[in-house]
Amino acid sequence: MQTNANPKTAFRDGLFEGKVVLVSGAGTGLGKACAEQFARLGASLVICARDGERLQATARDLRELGAKVLARPMTIRDPEAVQALMDEAWREFGGIDVLVNNAGGQFASPALEIKPKGWLAVVDTNLNGTWYMMQAAAQRWQKHGQPGNIINVVAVIWRGLPQVAHTCAARAGVVFLSKSVAVEWAEHRIRVNCLAPGTIQTDAFNYYNEQGRASFQQANPMKHAGEIADISEGLTYLASDASKFVTGEVLTIDGGQQLWGDPWFDGRPTYFELDYEVSRRAG
Numbered sequence: 582m583q584t585n586a587n588p589k590t591a592f593r594d595g596l597f598e599g600k601v602v603l604v605s606g607a608g609t610g611l612g613k614a615c616a617e618q619f620a621r622l623g624a625s626l627v628i629c630a631r632d633g634e635r636l637q638a639t640a641r642d643l644r645e646l647g648a649k650v651l652a653r654p655m656t657i658r659d660p661e662a663v664q665a666l667m668d669e670a671w672r673e674f675g676g677i678d679v680l681v682n683n684a685g686g687q688f689a690s691p692a693l694e695i696k697p698k699g700w701l702a703v704v705d706t707n708l709n710g711t712w713y714m715m716q717a718a719a720q721r722w723q724k725h726g727q728p729g730n731i732i733n734v735v736a737v738i739w740r741g742l743p744q745v746a747h748t749c750a751a752r753a754g755v756v757f758l759s760k761s762v763a764v765e766w767a768e769h770r771i772r773v774n775c776l777a778p779g780t781i782q783t784d785a786f787n788y789y790n791e792q793g794r795a796s797f798q799q800a801n802p803m804k805h806a807g808e809i810a811d812i813s814e815g816l817t818y819l820a821s822d823a824s825k826f827v828t829g830e831v832l833t834i835d836g837g838q839q840l841w842g843d844p845w846f847d848g849r850p851t852y853f854e855l856d857y858e859v860s861r862r863a864g
């Protein structure tokens with residue numbers, strides 16, 4: 582079987598033996614690869630996403646890697662569905678050890694053209710959905726006196742994200758929500774961190790036009806997109822005891838994008854091309 586699990590992982594076999602990891606958005610891309618990494622390292626998996634077919638395909642692959650799997654098609658935007666998912670995870674496995682909030686996405690659009698429904702869809706998915714998952718897990722960890730570990734996949738937001746302002750706003754919300762509850766929930770032995778991927782080559786690049794995709798390949802000083810394994814290794818670090826003294830942090834894995842580089846999701850606007858006439862006039 583061909584899987585996305587990284588055979589060259591730096592982490593040892595059996596590291597997640599007896600652990601349960603919940604990964605949202607595990608039917609595709611980063612979520613699928615990271616679920617496969619945890620399965621390879623011995624974990625049981627709870628996975629969810631909206632598309633049941635892709636999710637079941639992931640579940641089959643995870644089982645072939647030897648993992649016990651609970652797969653539930655649902656939307657993280659529905660707080661009741663989130664509660665039901667968590668209840669089922671606790672019934673089936675007695676709890677979860679790690680929650681990876683990977684589900685998310687957006688569409689490219691000039692901010693001036695985003696309609697209220699589109700704004701709400703993106704914020705509801707990335708901010709509200711992530712929050713429902715965090716709170717539902719933490720409530721159960723607190724109730725059962727179990728420790729917990731949350732990792733929220735966000736984005737490199739520090740210089741803004743033009744043409745996806747809705748997702749930038751939502752992810753910034755998740756980052757500061759995470760810092761807030763990292764403090765509040767420390768007494769319950771719950772760690773909360775974020776992982777900010779730069780441009781990472783996944784099929785999701787195809788949601789963007791050719792110019793957008795080209796910019797993703799040159800959006801950092803290394804001038805290439807990252808690989809899925811760059812992220813699954815980082816997620817594994819945050820999920821493991823190797824990071825047991827880390828909470829409220831954002832692990833940025835971006836080839837330096839936070840310092841230099843321009844991902845233009847909808848293509849670079851003319852205004853931002855070098856204008857030699859302006860330089861000539863300035864002497």
Ligand SMILES: CCC/C=C/C(=O)SCCNC(=O)CCNC(=O)[C@H](O)C(C)(C)COP(=O)([O-])OP(=O)([O-])OC[C@H]1O[C@@H](n2cnc3c(N)ncnc32)[C@H](O)[C@@H]1OP(=O)([O-])[O-]
Nearest residue numbers: 685686687688690696698699702703706779780785788844
């Ligand atoms: C820097 C790093 C690079 C990063 C890469 C990644 O993150 S890769 C990972 C990326 N992976 C992804 O991004 C995953 C793919 N993205 C998604 O699944 C969606 O963007 C979603 C997150 C909004 C899902 O919410 P949903 O299922 O509820 O969405 P829906 O389809 O029902 O639409 C609701 C409303 O949104 C609006 N609207 C939607 N699309 C467009 C558009 N193209 N144009 C304009 N507007 C658009 C529209 O108003 C629509 O309502 P309408 O007018 O139709 O009545």
Ligand SMILES: NC(=O)C1=CN([C@@H]2O[C@H](COP(=O)(O)OP(=O)(O)OC[C@H]3O[C@@H](n4cnc5c(N)ncnc54)[C@H](OP(=O)(O)O)[C@@H]3O)[C@@H](O)[C@H]2O)C=CC1
Nearest residue numbers: 606609610611630631632656657684685686780781783785
């Ligand atoms: N690849 C990259 O360069 C970067 C990615 N990211 C973020 O990393 C995460 C994974 O990205 P990637 O794998 O590339 O993209 P994908 O689009 O392949 O993954 C997103 C996943 O989220 C699921 N999802 C979306 N909305 C919901 C919902 N409402 N409820 C449950 N599941 C949902 C999707 O499945 P389904 O449609 O079946 O629900 C899909 O499996 C996303 O949050 C993305 O924005 C951040 C920065 C860069």
